Amino acid sequence: MDYTEQFINNEEFEDKKIKVCVVSEQTFFSSSSLTTYKKVVDINKNHKIYGLTQNDYEDVLEKIKKQNCFLEYNYIYDKISSSHIPLKDLVISANHNPNRYHALIQNRINTLTNEAKENNLFPIFMTLTLPSEFHKMKIDKKTKTLIQNPKYNHVTPKEAVKHLTKMFSRLRHDRSLKELSKDERIYFRVNEPHKNGTPHTHILLFVPKSSIDRVVTAFKRLFDNKTNDIQTDIKNATSYIMKYINKTLPLSKKENLSTKEKYLNAWYCKHRIVRFNCSKTLAPLSLYRLLHEKFNLKELTSLVKKKSLAIYVLQTNRNKIMEIFFGDELIYQRSENYTLKNGLLDF
Template sequence: MKNYGLTSFQRDKALEKLYKNIEYMNDNGITMDGKFVPYADFVQNSYNNADRYIAEIQHRAWNMFDYARQNCLENLMFTLTLPTEWHPMKRKYPKSKTDFTMIFNQKFGGRKYITKVNSYKLMNCIVKQNIPFIEPILDFSPIDRYSPRNASKMLSKMLARFYKDRAYTSIPKDLRCYFRVTEPHKDGTPHVHMSLFVPTDKKLRVIKALNRLYPAPLGKIETNIRKPVHYLMKYVLKTFDDLREDKEVSNLTLWYLYHGISRFYTSRTFVSLDIYRKLKGVYDLKELSEAYLRQEVRVYVYPDTNKIALIENEFGTLYVLKPVNWFEKNDFKDRLGEVIFNFCFNGLSIPKSVNLFQKFSFRVKLDDFKPKIQLDSGFESVYKEPKADIPVPVIVDNEEYVFYHGEIYKPKIKPYQMGDFELYNYFKNIDIETVDTRHYIFTRNLLVKRGYLDAEVLKLNAIDELFESEFF
């Protein structure tokens, strides 16, 4: 089995992380109609419900291909590798071009070597300065600098040069489509396969730009791809394990898990996956994006949490965010009702033409006691929040005040900012009948943590436990 540069320690750490995650998802969940449903039943990733996860990836790839075919875009397959100093090992062909062995790369920037400094032998060390009678300046970080995670970031920086090149920026935004996969070499160094769709009249210019920015052996371009989706999915499926028969997790999956590297990225051609996943297959990805731009589907998002509150179409509600507890449920009804009422009757207008890559947002004005709700499409934001005023401390008659929004206020000190004695007096003077119980529990927990109250730390919503443990 290939180890992809993983040591036994790294492999054990990745397995420990994997098993803890699986154990947590199976032991924790939600209760529906009196029945416990673990998180593992509806969470999908590369090792949990992998069949659903792979099906979604195939759906995204096919929708990208359909969109490219609809707009008469041609496909280019591009492979990008890193320079030789990022590779711990290299191939040696002693007999033929097909028969090779892996040997250590002497040019690897993070290779293990011993440096002798003032009769001391140091490993993985670069001497930056060594002057007699002065303590030498040493650098012990080269091997961390050339880790697979940093190598993946370097690949993204290299691709950013192409995204900023005129050959790519000259393509209209709604015609820029790509799907890229990150895959490791045998030594653990990542490389990228990209399926790029470009207009016919821009194809030659894009090829010249790729050859200019990434000359061989860094870059490789293939133009005669008969079945782009099949060719791309070959690389995607190589990065997944077949866990249908309880097979062992491979080192390839552990490589992605340990280094925290994403398998693939796509262009922002369609709506956000958060919106698509909430609808559970009511629309396919391409159809949902087109319906959204035709204003047949509307999405409401809370600006404070950025959570989707409501998705609706011309026939009714498609998705509503379910509250967690009764307090949230009542607050949720008030907020959502105010949003829909103001949106329908305050005469808001939506622009008729919106670019596919843009994101438009509207602020619905509610009363001062309700938070604002933002209608959001899920694309890249072009809305900029106004800069908030910064409170300025001032002194009036030898007393400290705060000048904020054109007025002077007495500064309020929060419980966690108070000293021990001040916090204790503040807690004793709290009126439990009028104060918010969560604020009371929060202040009480601060005293418990500081050791001034002999009690247990309670959850903020544990009102019943509070009345059982306190005497009023």
């Protein structure tokens, strides 16, 4: 195979979500576990949680059920050692391995906040919300209940999150932040829904103390101060953002979830909303997953910034890492000894 050398210059590969194939019913012999049941009539049209009907919720459960079935009955087979590795043990996902996923996010937050402390940066916490036309429902001032919003522009939650990204981009491209180096502007962002299902976003931003006033002034100039909020008196930045992260990962907390928590998790699945993202301050997750046994995230980030790793990728697919050298030492080599097999079809 033809490889090409690629040095990572503190630029993160686009973190690909692990896309789990939904297998057709013919792949499995237990048809009862994969039967798709679609109600013709929505029995609860008037009652929605986070904008989801009961049918929406049940559709999400069915989708996750099929994904679980695929992960349970498929495995990676090592042709050399003849060992079997279940796909379920390899996946790190909010739905299919929530505790490992939570630990991964916690590690990333801790490393980010430590980077901020070492660079003598100070936290700013922001909340960005969308204008009223993005809200399908609104609260009636008299009854305090949700009613239809006549100004609704029919934008989906997924598209609404993109609009929030554009809003935040306006601030990131403002001179108050643009003039700072990448190591002087570190952020972590959490997306979550309002009660009516319209998304909003929370951002923990770290900047030099001398830049705080400029950033606050820019925020108030760019956004409506009645619906968007900015705070600078943050005592514990890590616990502050983890409060929102824990809320958006209910499956990692407990087994007996409330109805509201179940619908919250379904909202992310239904609309394919990315729960978290952060600045390109740390080593890419795609690289960290390959080398986490050799380096912690902080060490790997330092190596990336110093351009100490020689990374070879396929010429035809630059996201497919084939070999990694640390100096003259080969520290990673992609193995071709593995094949994907279906456990049920092996009998």
